[in-house]
Amino acid sequence: xxxxxxxxxxxxxxxxxxxxxxxxxxxxxxxxxxxxxxxxxxxxxxxxxxxxxxxxxxxxxxxxxxxxxxxxxxxxxxxxxxxxxxxxxxxxxxxxxxxxxxxxxxxxxxxxxxxxxxxxxxxxxxxxxxxxxxxxxxxxxxxxxxxxxxxxxxxxxxxxxxxxxxxxxxxxxxxxxxxxxxxxxxxxxxxxxxxxxxxxxxxxxxxxxxxxxxxxxxxxxxxxxxxxxxxxxxxxxxxxxxxxxxxxxxxxxxxxxxxxxxxxxxxxxxxxxxxxxxxxxxxxxxxxxxxxxxxxxxxxxxxxxxxxxxxxxxxxxxxxxxxxxxxxxxxxxxxxxxxxxxxxxxxxxxxxxxxxxx
Amino acid sequence: xxxxxxxxxxxxxxxxxxxxxxxxxxxxxxxxxxxxxxxxxxxxxxxxxxxxxxxxxxxxxxxxxxxxxxxxxxxxxxxxxxxxxxxxxxxxxxxxxxxxxxxxxxxxxxxxxxxxxxxxxxxxxxxxxxxxxxxxxxxxxxxxxxxxxxxxxxxxxxxxxxxxxxxxxxxxxxxxxxxxxxxxxxxxxxxxxxxxxxxxxxxxxxxxxxxxxxxxxxxxxxxxxxxxxxxxxxxxxxxxxxxxxxxxxxxxxxxxxxxxxxxxxxxxxxxxxxxxxxxxxxxxx
Numbered sequence: 001x002x003x004x005x006x007x008x009x010x011x012x013x014x015x016x017x018x019x020x021x022x023x024x025x026x027x028x029x030x031x032x033x034x035x036x037x038x039x040x041x042x043x044x045x046x047x048x049x050x051x052x053x054x055x056x057x058x059x060x061x062x063x064x065x066x067x068x069x070x071x072x073x074x075x076x077x078x079x080x081x082x083x084x085x086x087x088x089x090x091x092x093x094x095x096x097x098x099x100x101x102x103x104x105x106x107x108x109x110x111x112x113x114x115x116x117x118x119x120x121x122x123x124x125x126x127x128x129x130x131x132x133x134x135x136x137x138x139x140x141x142x143x144x145x146x147x148x149x150x151x152x153x154x155x156x157x158x159x160x161x162x163x164x165x166x167x168x169x170x171x172x173x174x175x176x177x178x179x180x181x182x183x184x185x186x187x188x189x190x191x192x193x194x195x196x197x198x199x200x201x202x203x204x205x206x207x208x209x210x211x212x213x214x215x216x217x218x219x220x221x222x223x224x225x226x227x228x229x230x231x232x233x234x235x236x237x238x239x240x241x242x243x244x245x246x247x248x249x250x251x252x253x254x255x256x257x258x259x260x261x262x263x264x265x266x267x268x269x270x271x272x273x274x275x276x277x278x279x280x281x282x283x284x285x286x287x288x289x290x291x292x293x294x295x296x297x298x299x300x301x302x303x304x305x306x307x308x309x310x311x312x313x314x315x316x317x318x319x320x321x322x323x324x325x326x327x328x329x330x331x332x333x334x335x336x337x338x339x340x341x342x343x344x345x346x347x348x349x350x351x352x353x354x355x356x357x358x
Numbered sequence: 359x360x361x362x363x364x365x366x367x368x369x370x371x372x373x374x375x376x377x378x379x380x381x382x383x384x385x386x387x388x389x390x391x392x393x394x395x396x397x398x399x400x401x402x403x404x405x406x407x408x409x410x411x412x413x414x415x416x417x418x419x420x421x422x423x424x425x426x427x428x429x430x431x432x433x434x435x436x437x438x439x440x441x442x443x444x445x446x447x448x449x450x451x452x453x454x455x456x457x458x459x460x461x462x463x464x465x466x467x468x469x470x471x472x473x474x475x476x477x478x479x480x481x482x483x484x485x486x487x488x489x490x491x492x493x494x495x496x497x498x499x500x501x502x503x504x505x506x507x508x509x510x511x512x513x514x515x516x517x518x519x520x521x522x523x524x525x526x527x528x529x530x531x532x533x534x535x536x537x538x539x540x541x542x543x544x545x546x547x548x549x550x551x552x553x554x555x556x557x558x559x560x561x562x563x564x565x566x567x568x569x570x571x572x573x574x575x576x577x578x579x580x581x582x583x584x585x586x587x588x589x590x591x592x593x594x595x596x597x598x599x600x601x602x603x604x605x606x607x608x609x610x611x612x613x614x615x616x617x618x619x620x621x622x623x624x625x626x627x628x629x630x631x632x633x634x635x636x637x638x639x640x641x642x643x
Contacts, residue, residue: 044569046572046573073572073573074573076572076599076602077599198417201432202586213567213568214568216598217598218598325567328558328564331570332564332567
């Protein structure tokens with residue numbers, strides 16, 4: 001951090017976006033993601049054959065002249081069922097991890113996760129309302145994601161307004177407390193509505209446990225723009241997050257408009273998370289474990305944490321989804337169960353090994 | 359004259375002997391039944407005990423004249439139930455410590471958990487008949503069910519036997535194996551359940567992966583989520599990757615009401631008939 005500031009002051013290293021020291025981990029991150037995507041495409045309950053899948057993939061590369069041997073039904077399995085799941089897992093996982101990292105930075109709170117500001121509860125309430133009241137009213141296919149998105153954005157807005165009115169926006173703790181308050185309130189409403197309509201219990205519950213399994217390209221198209229824009233904006237603020245980490249007053253003295261920067265980061269992290277939640281339901285642990293794992297291995301600089309959280313989160317969720325659909329194959333586990341069950345021990349290992357390095 | 363007086367005396371004696379007996383047997387028969395189980399509600403009305411039922415839970419939507427209340431069978435509240443001063447409560451599970459709580463209030467509870475097979479379902483109807491004083495009607499209902507079920511099974515043509523089916527309980531692909539009641543009654547029709555391969559834990563209700571359903575390529579898709587989740591053949595057709603499934607080409611998507619597919623009461627034969635009809639149609643194409 002200090003070395004960087006000096007380098008910048010002397011004009012060295014400021015020309016390249018990622019100095020060599022940072023390109024290597026990012027290259028590894030990209031390799032991890034590509035590997036995860038390949039594993040995601042190759043493994044699933046339908047045994048399509050490694051050779052056939054590789055040929056099918058290569059057949060989409062122009063000028064190679066490779067032809068796919070997959071039957072029509074196998075081809076549908078690969079391109080209509082498996083591929084959109086992999087892409088959606090990548091988008092959602094990357095978004096949750098980068099949003100989690102951003103929240104942790106902006107609130108200077110290691111326990112912050114993307115669902116912090118009443119997003120999970122708001123999305124849950126929106127989805128529950130759509131499931132309970134929406135089915136008969138509108139035949140629109142997209143009602144649940146839309147309602148979940150609106151709920152998430154609404155929950156975050158309430159938390160923000162409440163937190164700001166409490167302590168003039170300077171205290172991040174008041175924002176977190178406001179988030180907890182809004183979350184409890186919205187969860188209470190959601191539980192009440194759910195109790196009143198016990199017949200929809202299963203659908204609500206399966207939404208809450210998270211899902212990628214019913215996803216298609218349509219869903220990918222719905223969330224990709226929101227997640228893309230949010231991820232880019234957050235990546236552009238990676239330096240600002242490093243400066244904010246030293247404290248509000250210090251950051252202000254370094255010429256940063258603290259409140260505006262914080263607002264921009266929170267808004268875009270929220271929009272991206274809301275879009276991810278809308279399609280995939282609530283997938284826990286990704287937003288908290290992935291950024292911390294990276295922080296423990298590579299240190300506290302957000303210039304590294306943010307891009308790697310994006311890559312690592314994407315790869316992690318794709319792999320978690322492979323486990324979800326293959327460990328009990330041909331039955332399926334809800335993905336939220338997998339991220340928690342495999343994410344927690346994985347994190348424990350990193351926590352222990354990184355301590356032994358110190 | 360003497361004879362009439364004698365018979366009169368006899369009648370009086372007999373009446374004196376039997377009236378209290380009849381009265382006491384009547385008093386042990388429940389007159390204020392609360393049913394917290396939609397299946398039990400259907401059973402009670404089918405065996406002619408409907409008049410003794412004073413309240414049913416919020417999920418008991420059949421028959422239409424059942425006295426539906428806001429009582430919950432999922433999260434039962436003993437106080438709310440006791441407010442109806444019932445002399446018998448029928449429930450399908452002991453949720454919230456229901457049996458113990460009502461026991462403290464000296465209210466009899468009859469637990470009728472989900473039946474494992476048709477024999478279990480018949481036994482519950484017989485038990486309700488005994489408990490409510492409608493043994494004969496209960497026996498008749500069971501006899502009729504037995505013959506109807508046999509009739510439906512016999513109606514399935516040879517060509518339809520061995521067809522595979524996927525029974526959908528929710529749009530995220532929860533299904534039922536032939537170990538579950540609902541899956542089992544369909545295998546009685548000679549159909550094969552694709553969920554059987556997926557149930558390693560033996561829960562009876564695995565969550566299938568879409569990839570597996572598409573690659574298993576079932577001849578029939580039985581939608582038991584038409585009410586809860588508004589699924590239909592048209593909606594199934596729009597699911598990514600599903601358009602190649604045989605059931606969609608041969609008109610083998612059978613939508614049934616969630617209720618008849620999930621309850622183990624007298625309407626189970628309607629469920630079996632709907633699927634048998636669909637299977638017959640697919641086999642003839």
